Amino acid sequence: MTKAALHLAPVGAELKGIRDGFGQGLLEVAALDPRVVVLSADLTESIRLEGFAKTYPDRFIELGVAEQNMAGVAAGLALSGKVPFIASYAVFNPGRNWDQLRVSICYSQANVKVIGAHAGISVGPDGATHQALEDIAITRVLPDLLVVAPTDYEEARKVVHAIVAHEGPVYVRFGREKTHQVTTEKTPFALGKAQVLRAGKAVTVIACGAQVYDALQAAEKLKKNHSIEVVSVSTIKPLDAETLLKSVRKTGRVVVVEEHQVTGGLGGAVCELLSQKLPVPVRLVGVPDTFGESGAASELLEKFHLTPQGIMAAVEEVACL
Amino acid sequence: MYQEGHTYSLEAIALRANSIREHIVTMLEEAGSGHSAGPLGMADAYAALYFRILSHKPTHPTWEDRDRLVLSCGHTVPVRYAAMAEAGYFSRNELLTLRKLGTRLHGHPHNRALPGLETSSGPLGQGLSQACGMAIAATMDGKSHTTYCITSDGEHQEGQIWEAVLFAGAKKLGNLVNLIDRNYIQIDGPTEQVMPLEPLAEKYRAFGWHVVEIDGHNLQAIIDACNDAKAVVDRPSCIILHTIPGKGVSYMEYDFRWHGKPPTHEEADTALKQLRSMGERIMTEYD
Numbered sequence: 001m002t003k004a005a006l007h008l009a010p011v012g013a014e015l016k017g018i019r020d021g022f023g024q025g026l027l028e029v030a031a032l033d034p035r036v037v038v039l040s041a042d043l044t045e046s047i048r049l050e051g052f053a054k055t056y057p058d059r060f061i062e063l064g065v066a067e068q069n070m071a072g073v074a075a076g077l078a079l080s081g082k083v084p085f086i087a088s089y090a091v092f093n094p095g096r097n098w099d100q101l102r103v104s105i106c107y108s109q110a111n112v113k114v115i116g117a118h119a120g121i122s123v124g125p126d127g128a129t130h131q132a133l134e135d136i137a138i139t140r141v142l143p144d145l146l147v148v149a150p151t152d153y154e155e156a157r158k159v160v161h162a163i164v165a166h167e168g169p170v171y172v173r174f175g176r177e178k179t180h181q182v183t184t185e186k187t188p189f190a191l192g193k194a195q196v197l198r199a200g201k202a203v204t205v206i207a208c209g210a211q212v213y214d215a216l217q218a219a220e221k222l223k224k225n226h227s228i229e230v231v232s233v234s235t236i237k238p239l240d241a242e243t244l245l246k247s248v249r250k251t252g253r254v255v256v257v258e259e260h261q262v263t264g265g266l267g268g269a270v271c272e273l274l275s276q277k278l279p280v281p282v283r284l285v286g287v288p289d290t291f292g293e294s295g296a297a298s299e300l301l302e303k304f305h306l307t308p309q310g311i312m313a314a315v316e317e318v319a320c321l
Numbered sequence: 322m323y324q325e326g327h328t329y330s331l332e333a334i335a336l337r338a339n340s341i342r343e344h345i346v347t348m349l350e351e352a353g354s355g356h357s358a359g360p361l362g363m364a365d366a367y368a369a370l371y372f373r374i375l376s377h378k379p380t381h382p383t384w385e386d387r388d389r390l391v392l393s394c395g396h397t398v399p400v401r402y403a404a405m406a407e408a409g410y411f412s413r414n415e416l417l418t419l420r421k422l423g424t425r426l427h428g429h430p431h432n433r434a435l436p437g438l439e440t441s442s443g444p445l446g447q448g449l450s451q452a453c454g455m456a457i458a459a460t461m462d463g464k465s466h467t468t469y470c471i472t473s474d475g476e477h478q479e480g481q482i483w484e485a486v487l488f489a490g491a492k493k494l495g496n497l498v499n500l501i502d503r504n505y506i507q508i509d510g511p512t513e514q515v516m517p518l519e520p521l522a523e524k525y526r527a528f529g530w531h532v533v534e535i536d537g538h539n540l541q542a543i544i545d546a547c548n549d550a551k552a553v554v555d556r557p558s559c560i561i562l563h564t565i566p567g568k569g570v571s572y573m574e575y576d577f578r579w580h581g582k583p584p585t586h587e588e589a590d591t592a593l594k595q596l597r598s599m600g601e602r603i604m605t606e607y608d
């Protein structure tokens with residue numbers, strides 16, 4: 001796809017919350033589809049469910065702090081034809097209710113949409129207990145479950161439409177902080193498709209979530225020395241092998257960046273693909289098998305090299321191999 | 322085959338229960354693994370459900386207005402398979418495929434394998450939450466069917482059960498009925514030694530439920546309790562069925578060691594002789 005056809009946002013556009021895009025998308029699908037119901041475990045405002053709760057009180061269910069029950073109730077609703085969204089922080093949902101996600105939802109093929117908010121290290125001052133860095137790993141292993149990490153506000157809004165159109169369980173994760181805009185209303189989006197946002201020849205940088213913007217920044221800053229291709233992978237499962245392999249056949253070198261443990265997440269998924277289909281040097285930028293800690297979001301992102309500079313260092317390393 | 326609109330007599334239901342017990346013994350012996358005590362203890366309840374209480378169509382298992390029966394304690398599924406075969410959901414011969422490769426009758430129930438199962442279960446404590454969801458969906462859609470859940474007593478040691486009990490009470494789910502198989506055994510021994518559950522009825526009442534305790538082998542009591550539960554519309558209902566684990570097979574009754582194992586060929590022979598003799602007694606008793 002040409003750069004013009006992508007309709008990307010200008011650099012320096014207004015910061016917006018991915019969770020706000022989710023909340024907006026939810027209101028839009030609710031108006032279109034009466035099957036949509038929303039379940040909250042005491043975090044209604046924080047996850048931007050309050051608009052839905054006020055507009056559709058008959059389709060909104062408050063369950064209190066009980067994520068396991070929430071997953072089960074949603075499975076029952078889905079098996080009765082509803083399209084339930086269950087929303088909490090990713091450390092609880094799917095962190096606390098993984099067994100329910102596995103059996104009541106995935107094995108039973110219940111059409112539940114699981115929303116893991118406040119994911120990643122950037123939840124900041126709350127500390128390690130609340131920093132979901134394992135959620136992609138524990139969802140990616142479940143058969144029949146799609147795993148999606150939208151890039152920004154607009155994409156999150158589109159993701160909500162796409163996952164309601166998809167019949168089957170889906171996990172969607174996003175962080176709390178406002179982020180830079182990469183896409184616009186006109187940018188095409190399809191569930192299951194990775195997108196080459198910047199064409200290059202020497203290194204493929206693969207990213208999801210807010211790190212897509214950082215990857216583009218790194219590519220721009222390094223453009224005199226390295227021709228970097230940036231691929232946005234919003235759908236982590238199923239992985240768009242075709243797009244990734246096409247890029248890596250050209251570049252032969254890969255950096256993966258994500259706000260997650262370096263084990264088991266997007267980096268793991270990419271390595272599983274490449275090690276079997278196209279073995280090439282890979283560097284992973286993420287949290288290196290350790291728990292997080294309290295601190296400002298920006299400080300923590302810097303500490304774990306989840307910045308344009310961190311990505312540039314990984315590109316330099318892999319480019320020299 | 323269960324005939325809709327036909328009122329089955331207590332004798333007919335008792336004979337079905339006895340046939341269900343025979344199927345359970347035969348299936349488990351053939352499978353070579355599985356749970357004996359719980360399924361045998363619940364045969365009367367399942368016979369009453371499938372031949373009197375539930376509104377259902379064996380030839381149309383996805384009928385929209387059917388009563389929902391959620392099995393939470395999935396390990397007791399042989400009794401459900403046996404009851405479904407008796408009711409005509411599938412042939413009795415298929416019962417012998419239990420737990421074998423390619424079967425629809427998995428060791429724990431899987432809704433996508435066998436029509437007529439509402440969900441999949443196995444890990445304990447998950448069914449009541451799903452039954453709550455189905456009950457809410459029915460209310461949202463203006464449907465009048467009832468959602469029944471079958472839970473074991475041992476699974477009340479799982480935290481999720483109490484999340485669901487709290488939730489159903491708070492939301493006043495009047496179209497939800499939880500049938501608890503109170504047989505007082507679990508794998509490690511008697512429930513009251515492993516982790517006491519009493520006072521179970523008082524706990525449910527404190528959470529806002531309508532509660533009755535009955536003899537889980539008294540068919541009339543089971544039917545009456547379910548009818549009463551349907552009449553209570555402002556609260557969820559809990560029916561505590563006091564059952565004898567292994568009921569109908571003398572050497573299994575009350576013995577927790579039969580929770581999780583099948584009979585050998587010789588043991589099955591003895592069990593089937595006892596059950597056939599019971600069948601004759603039922604016909605005399607109701608004659």
